[in-house]
Amino acid sequence: MSSKLQDQTIAIIGCGFVGLGWAIVFARAGHPVTLYDPDTAVLDCAHARLATSLQEYAAAGLLDEPVAHILGRFTAAPTLQEAVAHAVYVQENSPELLELKQDLFSRLDACAPPTAVLASSSSGLTCTDVCGRLSGRHRCIVVHPANPPHLLPAVELVPAAFTDPAVVERASDLLKRANMVPVAIGEIDGFVMNRLQAALVQEALELVEAGIADADAVDAVVRGSLGLRWSFMGPFETMDLNAPGGFGDYAERYGPGFARLAGAESWPQDAIARVDSAMRAQTPLDALDEKRAWRDRRLAALSLHHRNAEAADRSKENLLRASAKP
Numbered sequence: 001m002s003s004k005l006q007d008q009t010i011a012i013i014g015c016g017f018v019g020l021g022w023a024i025v026f027a028r029a030g031h032p033v034t035l036y037d038p039d040t041a042v043l044d045c046a047h048a049r050l051a052t053s054l055q056e057y058a059a060a061g062l063l064d065e066p067v068a069h070i071l072g073r074f075t076a077a078p079t080l081q082e083a084v085a086h087a088v089y090v091q092e093n094s095p096e097l098l099e100l101k102q103d104l105f106s107r108l109d110a111c112a113p114p115t116a117v118l119a120s121s122s123s124g125l126t127c128t129d130v131c132g133r134l135s136g137r138h139r140c141i142v143v144h145p146a147n148p149p150h151l152l153p154a155v156e157l158v159p160a161a162f163t164d165p166a167v168v169e170r171a172s173d174l175l176k177r178a179n180m181v182p183v184a185i186g187e188i189d190g191f192v193m194n195r196l197q198a199a200l201v202q203e204a205l206e207l208v209e210a211g212i213a214d215a216d217a218v219d220a221v222v223r224g225s226l227g228l229r230w231s232f233m234g235p236f237e238t239m240d241l242n243a244p245g246g247f248g249d250y251a252e253r254y255g256p257g258f259a260r261l262a263g264a265e266s267w268p269q270d271a272i273a274r275v276d277s278a279m280r281a282q283t284p285l286d287a288l289d290e291k292r293a294w295r296d297r298r299l300a301a302l303s304l305h306h307r308n309a310e311a312a313d314r315s316k317e318n319l320l321r322a323s324a325k326p
């Protein structure tokens with residue numbers, strides 16, 4: 001197989017929100033991208049939608065080449081067979097329905113080149129459930145993005161026990177070359193991203209249900225505190241900086257209180273030790289103050305960004321209001 005990206009075709013199967021985001025990820029990296037959707041109206045609009053997203057992306061200063069070059073890499077395919085005929089990698093993005101995905105993967109396994117990786121964007125259905133009965137199941141894997149994939153780089157790589165480790169490696173290399181951040185995890189219902197999201201949203205809805213906070217209050221708290229920090233640090237890195245002796249110290253001080261709030265007896269000891277040693281491998285204790293100063297600089301830069309973005313939103317609204325006046 002050629003190592004040149006322009007010789008490595010990617011097939012996007014299902015062109016809704018996630019499929020079109022993936023199409024941009026691969027085309028902006030230099031891959032030819034074939035697009036297939038059984039709904040011809042979706043396929044007919046795909047080029048115009050991709051153009052709009054790419055123009056916005058370019059306006060933000062994020063493209064290194066003209067939009068037209070990237071648009072030139074897309075080809076709409078009238079059939080599934082034609083879409084995957086020359087693909088080295090297939091990214092499936094059909095609705096989250098088990099039987100539909102099982103049927104689709106069995107057709108993909110039959111018509112994609114035998115060496116092509118077959119990846120699913122499934123946000124919860126596992127590769128074991130979707131692909132377990134296929135003769136080519138060794139080349140199947142879940143590659144779960146956040147939406148929209150072209151703006152959110154983290155992507156969960158979730159192989160089944162039967163997935164060939166070489167397939168995980170090939171998917172990971174391809175995604176890294178497309179500027180994504182692949183994270184390999186074990187197979188579990190909801191994966192990591194949606195399990196974390198589920199825990200937070202469950203608690204948020206229960207607070208709303210109990211009348212403790214309304215929707216705006218929950219959103220304001222997350223937007224103005226947890227979310228700002230989490231946009232450049234994970235929850236463990238965040239806590240590591242919030243006690244003088246790092247994560248282990250934090251767990252001793254605040255762990256019992258957090259566990260009680262989550263309805264657990266305690267934080268799991270083994271996990272605390274593993275997280276603490278991962279944090280120390282990243283940042284020695286005597287460098288924590290320096291990292292706190294870095295965090296504050298990043299937060300200050302974000303404050304400025306949000307201040308400017310809010311001012312731009314307000315002036316756009318004012319212009320619209322002024323132009324709407326008779």
Ligand SMILES: NC(=O)c1ccc[n+]([C@@H]2O[C@H](COP(=O)([O-])OP(=O)(O)OC[C@H]3O[C@@H](n4cnc5c(N)ncnc54)[C@H](O)[C@@H]3O)[C@@H](O)[C@H]2O)c1
Nearest residue numbers: 014015016017018039042093094095096121122123145147
């Ligand atoms: N929306 C999200 O936030 C998000 C995030 C990550 C992953 N996902 C996952 O990505 C997948 C797609 O989600 P979406 O939000 O893009 O849905 P969507 O409804 O926007 O798009 C699904 C597309 O699949 C097409 N389709 C229907 N049947 C098909 C078939 N048999 N073969 C091929 N295509 C078919 C539809 O015409 C539609 O265009 C789902 O598995 C979903 O769980 C969604």
